[in-house]
Amino acid sequence: MEMPKPNPDVLSKKDRIVSRLQDALQNGAVIHDESETRAYECDALSAYRCPPLCAVLPSSTEEVSAILKICHEEGVPVVPRGSGTSLAGGALPTADAVILGVARLNAVLETDYPNRFIRVQSGRTNLSVTGAVETDGFFYAPDPSSQLACAIAGNIGMNSGGAHCLKYGVTTNNLLGVTMVMMDGTIIEVGGAHMDAGGLDLLGVICGSEGQLGVVTEATLRILPKPEGARPVLIGYDSNEVAGTCVSDIIKAGVLPVAIEFMDRPCIEATEAFAKAGYPMCEALLIIEVEGSPAEIDEQLAVIKEIARRHNPVELREAQDADEAARIWLGRKSAFGAMGQINDYMCLDGTIPVSELPYVLRRIGEMSKEYGLGVGNVFHAGDGNMHPLILYDANKPGDLELCEAFGADILKLCVEVGGCLTGEHGVGIEKRDLMTVQFSPEDLEAQMRVKDVFDPEWLLNPAKVFPLASSEARRAQSGEAA
Amino acid sequence: MIRPNSEEELAGIVAGAKRALSIQGGGTRGFADNATGERLTSAAITGITLYEPGALTLVARAGTPVEEIRERLAKDNQRLPFEPMDHRALLGTTGEPTIGGVVAANVSGPRRVMVGAARDYVLGLRFVDGRGTVIRNGGRVMKNVTGYDLVKLLSGSYGTLGILTEVSLKVLPKVAASATVVLKGLSDAQAVAAMAAGLGSPFEVSGASHNPGTGETLLRLEGFAESVRYRSERLAELLKPFAPPRIEANPDAVAKLWAAIRDVTAFAGKDGDVWRLSVKPSDAPALVARAGAKQALYDWGGGLVWLRAEADTDLRASLGAFAGHATLIRASAETRARLGVFQPEPAPLARLSAGLRAQFDPRGILNPGMMG
Numbered sequence: 001m002e003m004p005k006p007n008p009d010v011l012s013k014k015d016r017i018v019s020r021l022q023d024a025l026q027n028g029a030v031i032h033d034e035s036e037t038r039a040y041e042c043d044a045l046s047a048y049r050c051p052p053l054c055a056v057l058p059s060s061t062e063e064v065s066a067i068l069k070i071c072h073e074e075g076v077p078v079v080p081r082g083s084g085t086s087l088a089g090g091a092l093p094t095a096d097a098v099i100l101g102v103a104r105l106n107a108v109l110e111t112d113y114p115n116r117f118i119r120v121q122s123g124r125t126n127l128s129v130t131g132a133v134e135t136d137g138f139f140y141a142p143d144p145s146s147q148l149a150c151a152i153a154g155n156i157g158m159n160s161g162g163a164h165c166l167k168y169g170v171t172t173n174n175l176l177g178v179t180m181v182m183m184d185g186t187i188i189e190v191g192g193a194h195m196d197a198g199g200l201d202l203l204g205v206i207c208g209s210e211g212q213l214g215v216v217t218e219a220t221l222r223i224l225p226k227p228e229g230a231r232p233v234l235i236g237y238d239s240n241e242v243a244g245t246c247v248s249d250i251i252k253a254g255v256l257p258v259a260i261e262f263m264d265r266p267c268i269e270a271t272e273a274f275a276k277a278g279y280p281m282c283e284a285l286l287i288i289e290v291e292g293s294p295a296e297i298d299e300q301l302a303v304i305k306e307i308a309r310r311h312n313p314v315e316l317r318e319a320q321d322a323d324e325a326a327r328i329w330l331g332r333k334s335a336f337g338a339m340g341q342i343n344d345y346m347c348l349d350g351t352i353p354v355s356e357l358p359y360v361l362r363r364i365g366e367m368s369k370e371y372g373l374g375v376g377n378v379f380h381a382g383d384g385n386m387h388p389l390i391l392y393d394a395n396k397p398g399d400l401e402l403c404e405a406f407g408a409d410i411l412k413l414c415v416e417v418g419g420c421l422t423g424e425h426g427v428g429i430e431k432r433d434l435m436t437v438q439f440s441p442e443d444l445e446a447q448m449r450v451k452d453v454f455d456p457e458w459l460l461n462p463a464k465v466f467p468l469a470s471s472e473a474r475r476a477q478s479g480e481a482a
Numbered sequence: 483m484i485r486p487n488s489e490e491e492l493a494g495i496v497a498g499a500k501r502a503l504s505i506q507g508g509g510t511r512g513f514a515d516n517a518t519g520e521r522l523t524s525a526a527i528t529g530i531t532l533y534e535p536g537a538l539t540l541v542a543r544a545g546t547p548v549e550e551i552r553e554r555l556a557k558d559n560q561r562l563p564f565e566p567m568d569h570r571a572l573l574g575t576t577g578e579p580t581i582g583g584v585v586a587a588n589v590s591g592p593r594r595v596m597v598g599a600a601r602d603y604v605l606g607l608r609f610v611d612g613r614g615t616v617i618r619n620g621g622r623v624m625k626n627v628t629g630y631d632l633v634k635l636l637s638g639s640y641g642t643l644g645i646l647t648e649v650s651l652k653v654l655p656k657v658a659a660s661a662t663v664v665l666k667g668l669s670d671a672q673a674v675a676a677m678a679a680g681l682g683s684p685f686e687v688s689g690a691s692h693n694p695g696t697g698e699t700l701l702r703l704e705g706f707a708e709s710v711r712y713r714s715e716r717l718a719e720l721l722k723p724f725a726p727p728r729i730e731a732n733p734d735a736v737a738k739l740w741a742a743i744r745d746v747t748a749f750a751g752k753d754g755d756v757w758r759l760s761v762k763p764s765d766a767p768a769l770v771a772r773a774g775a776k777q778a779l780y781d782w783g784g785g786l787v788w789l790r791a792e793a794d795t796d797l798r799a800s801l802g803a804f805a806g807h808a809t810l811i812r813a814s815a816e817t818r819a820r821l822g823v824f825q826p827e828p829a830p831l832a833r834l835s836a837g838l839r840a841q842f843d844p845r846g847i848l849n850p851g852m853m854g
Contacts, residue, residue: 114678114764137684159627170625172634173602188830193762195785196588196599197638198807198825199853200835204601204634208627225684248536254559254655296709351623354537383624384537423625431628438628439618444844446617447630453837465629 001048001089001429004463004475006096006199010053010076014181015097017074018054024066030103031055040081040099044146045089047400052079052093059104061179061217068215069185071098077459078183080211082154083125085146087347088156088428090210090464102153105217108132115193117176119220122153126160129221138223141168144424145336156216159208161424163332165290166382167258168224170424172207179218180206192220205450209245210426211461213454229452230258232328233301235308236282236315240264243284244357246311247381250288251354255303260350260382261287261332264361267339267376267389268331274338277331280315286381287332335378336389343374343391344401350414351423363413364388371406373399385423386414412437427465435467444470484522489543489608489616489647492527495613496645500727502847505641507545507583511569513640515824517817517849525584527647530554532622539605539622541650551581555653559715561652563599565591565740571750573812582646588638591744592689592702594780595681603652609636609644612843622650633733635838641849643842650685657704658806660688660736661714665699665725668692670767670780673699676724677783678763683720685713691743692780694770699725700739749790755813757797759787761806773800798819 010017018032031037032054034482042049053076058064071078075376079100081091093099102123110119111133118140120129126147129140143162144150150160156178161170168174177191191203206213239244263271263285272279279285286308290300301318308316319325338347352360361377368375374391388410392403411421411431415438421431435444448466451458451474458474468475484503486492496503502519514521528545533560542551548566555561566589568579583589585607585681590599606620619632636643640671665676673692680687680701689702704711711731718727730736743750749756754776761769763784770778775797777787791797794817798808807825810818827835837847839853 058607082669097618112764113682114675116678116682138682159631161625161627165625169598169602170627172631173598182830188834189828190831192805194806195594195762196590196760198760198809199827199831200643200838201588201601201634201638202831202834204637205631207634208631225682228684251538252536252558252655254658256654292709293712295712298705299706299708309603351625353534353539353623363629380625385623385625397772418621419623420621420626420628422628423623424627426627427629435629436619442615443618444629446611446615446619446632450630450632450635450838453841 001466003050003094003429004468006094010074010096013074014053017070017076020070021054021067024070025056025063026059029057030058040093040101043084043086043089043091045087045092045402045428048089048092048429050093050095052097052099053095055099055101057101057104061181064100064181064215064217065185065187067100068181070184072184072457072459075457075459077462079461080153080157080215082123082151082157083149084293085150086154086158087427088422088426088430090154090426090428092429094463100215102151102217105162109218111192113138116223117193117220118223119218120152121154122216122219123151126150126155133223134226137226139226140221140223141174142171152219152221153216156207156219157209157211158424158426161385163259163261163380163464166260166380167256171304172204173218174222175203175207176222177220178203178206178216180214180216182214183457183460203314210428210465212451212465213460215399228293229297230289230291231297231301231319232289233285233304233319234315234317234328235283235286235288235313236280237311238282238283238314240361241358242311243286246286246308248354249307250304251382253291253303253307255300257288257290257304257382259287259289260361260380262377262379262381263332263335264377266374267335267378270342270376271335274341275325275334276333279331282314287328332378339376339389339391344394346407347387347390348386348388348390348407348410349422349425350411350419351383351385352414352417352419354381356417357381357384360386360413360417364410367409371402373406384419409436429464432465433467448474484520484525487526489527489610492524492557492612492645492647493614493616495522496610496612499505499847502850505645505849507580507586508547508578510579511583511587512573512575512812513587513852516818517852519847519850524645524647525578526578530747531648535560536761538653540653541622541648542581543648544580544646546581548579548581548584549692556598556656559656560653561656562603562651563593563597564603565593565744566568566600567591568745572756574747578696581649585649586639586641586646592691592740592781595690595785596688599632604637604649605638605652606650607633607646608648609646611644612845612848619662620650624652640852642839642853643848645848646676659707659710659731660704661710662730662736662739663701663714663718663721664728664730666728667697668699668725670694672724672782674763674767674784676721677701680717681783683717685717687717689743690783693748694778695748702740743779743781746779746788749777749788752777752790753793754790755793755795755817757789757791758809758811759789759806761785761787761804765804769801769804772802773797793817797826825852827854
């Protein structure tokens with residue numbers, strides 16, 4: 001993966017930049033020693049690494065403003081970082097970049113139950129937002145798999161989703177407002193506790209802009225009352241096609257489960273060997289969860305089971321108690337870990353129209369044979385967000401490149417059938433060069449013009465999202481070596 | 483009135499435009515009246531191009547009548563979840579509301595409080611920018627974070643960044659049953675507290691409105707029949723401390739109640755200006771008291787307040803500083819010009835908005851003057 005060459009001018013004035021940052025921040029908030037900057041050389045896309053010029057860990061919005069002002073004056077690129085869990089390389093630095101980590105910004109600022117929101121600093125982890133309100137019967141809905149570690153700042157940057165967004169939506173649907181620092185140090189407030197924008201919906205375009213428009217330091221998030229209960233059902237089929245039809249029929253019937261998860265045979269086998277969740281060996285497994293009171297759950301599950309039976313399942317298991325519910329989810333939740341036990345893997349994130357599911361799974365199987373690399377599928381079937389896991393051997397020369405080529409072919413297939421490159425992980429560097437598959441030059445130009453308005457010098461996370469060739473002219477004017 | 487029949491024709495018109503354009507869909511929401519320029523409508527760029535009930539997806543050209551979409555969805559027992567308002571009664575306009583107009587003005591009804599706004603159901607769109615270039619963003623799938631979300635930026639941009647030509651929408655199944663818990667005689671503050679209690683309960687309240695005129699506070703529940711019955715009883719029990727609750731379970735009566743709230747029919751045909759406030763719900767009663775308007779209607783649990791005020795008075799001056807915004811929905815052309823339709827933004831946000839308009843419409847020909 002190509003990254004821009006570092007700007008020699010910035011590298012040569014490292015000492016001055018570090019000392020200016022140290023003057024502006026509390027002790028210990030600037031990490032510049034080469035042995036320590038290594039901790040910031042990559043995110044969860046760990047195949048690509050580069051230690052930054054330095055890393056800064058501000059403790060307030062004002063400190064973020066001071067940092068950005070200095071970097072703006074010095075012409076230094078800034079890469080914002082939440083918890084570094086991006087699978088797309090969203091927080092990958094270049095050698096001339098300052099990593100701005102929000103980890104120390106982790107306070108809850110306000111909880112307001114009558115108006116159903118919480119205001120937090122953006123470094124707070126996703127799960128601990130729910131943790132702050134759950135004893136009072138509320139929760140924060142978006143639940144990415146990395147929710148134990150990932151920060152709200154990163155969730156906003158990538159517009160993260162999760163297993164339960166079929167019912168509750170993704171980050172953008174649950175974000176009411178932000179405090180954001182612009183590259184020139186200006187602090188802005190966008191949105192708040194009210195429910196819509198008074199002018200252009202700036203919040204809507206800030207969410208999902210991958211840290212390229214500003215650094216979000218505080219967020220107002222919608223919280224929801226916890227449902228009375230939830231119950232999953234597990235359904236096995238001997239064909240992907242039938243499982244796909246079953247999903248479509250359930251949705252058409254008017255039931256809106258909170259989650260419909262899908263696993264294929266390679267994934268079921270790996271998971272069973274690893275987690276022993278007691279899954280049936282079959283071609284396709286669905287985990288469907290509904291919410292409500294016990295009677296409401298019974299009513300919804302009756303509809304789902306009736307539809308499921310029409311398609312002759314090889315297994316239909318309803319959780320009878322909390323223990324069984326946990327076991328049904330156990331396999332799904334350990335699927336990535338299980339695949340990781342077998343091999344190195346690359347996790348893709350394309351979304352397709354639900355109706356194309358059987359065709360796309362069949363094509364992925366065929367391509368798997370052509371490339372000679374195994375692939376397991378585990379994904380959010382209700383909304384067509386696929387997560388093919390391609391297995392490869394990082395120690396085998398050429399295997400990573402082969403795996404990336406296979407991945408690119410799968411994503412092209414997703415776009416071909418009417419879908420997109422990424423459903424919830426973001427573009428980062430990983431899908432950057434595939435953007436031209438999905439967008440015309442005019443489409444990309446329109447998006448880059450938004451960045452021109454927020455960050456005219458293109459200093460914020462500049463080498464992400466857009467193909468380097470498309471953004472070259474804009475990046476060059478910031479003094480970056482071409 | 484310029485009336486292109488296709489996206490291609492529209493792009494040509496905009497590229498060759500020598501003068502400003504005042505853009506509308508069906509012209510029922512009155513917003514085009516706020517811009518100067520030659521009238522242009524997208525109403526002839528019409529037709530549903532894709533509908534997949536099993537994928538909860540519908541794609542339609544911008545000029546497609548909302549009614550046509552509603553009827554098509556109803557055949558497969560589905561609906562537009564965000565319940566868009568029909569402005570005709572309130573504004574005394576005629577014509578056919580279009581889906582492009584709904585998205586361009588981000589029109590969301592009572593269900594917004596539970597399921598989200600119009601902008602939350604737009605999966606993708608196509609538009610013609612001020613240069614006459616056709617731009618596509620988003621797509622037709624439910625989860626999509628590929629590139630910047632211009633879909634949100636264009637939703638509610640009132641034609642100032644581009645003219646919508648096609649939108650793809652997430653739709654949802656119709657519900658089998660609905661009911662409304664009715665409380666009578668609450669003060670505005672009590673009503674907002676009761677609505678907060680309902681919305682903060684696990685009973686999935688899909689509408690919460692208070693009409694000080696009738697003294698009725700309404701909370702709506704929707705879903706499967708048994709579930710609605712169960713939840714309305716539990717909710718009524720929860721709200722007992724506020725006032726003796728009554729459960730309205732007749733489907734026609736419930737539908738009528740909420741259509742009236744959605745369309746603000748309580749203000750229809752009555753004199754004065756109409757303002758729309760978007761606020762933190764618990765702030766609403768104090769703001770309404772400060773406004774000193776002739777009539778008020780609360781929706782979204784208090785987060786949305788409709789006010790009917792003395793004609794040509796500056797309601798924003800009476801309200802003073804508050805978190806949220808006030809939009810002037812109905813007033814004379816002079817009043818709208820004098821007070822401004824949209825709440826003035828803080829300087830840094832106004833700069834960003836102006837910068838975006840300049841990027842998408844460098845010649846300043848799309849609805850100039852409408853949003854600043």
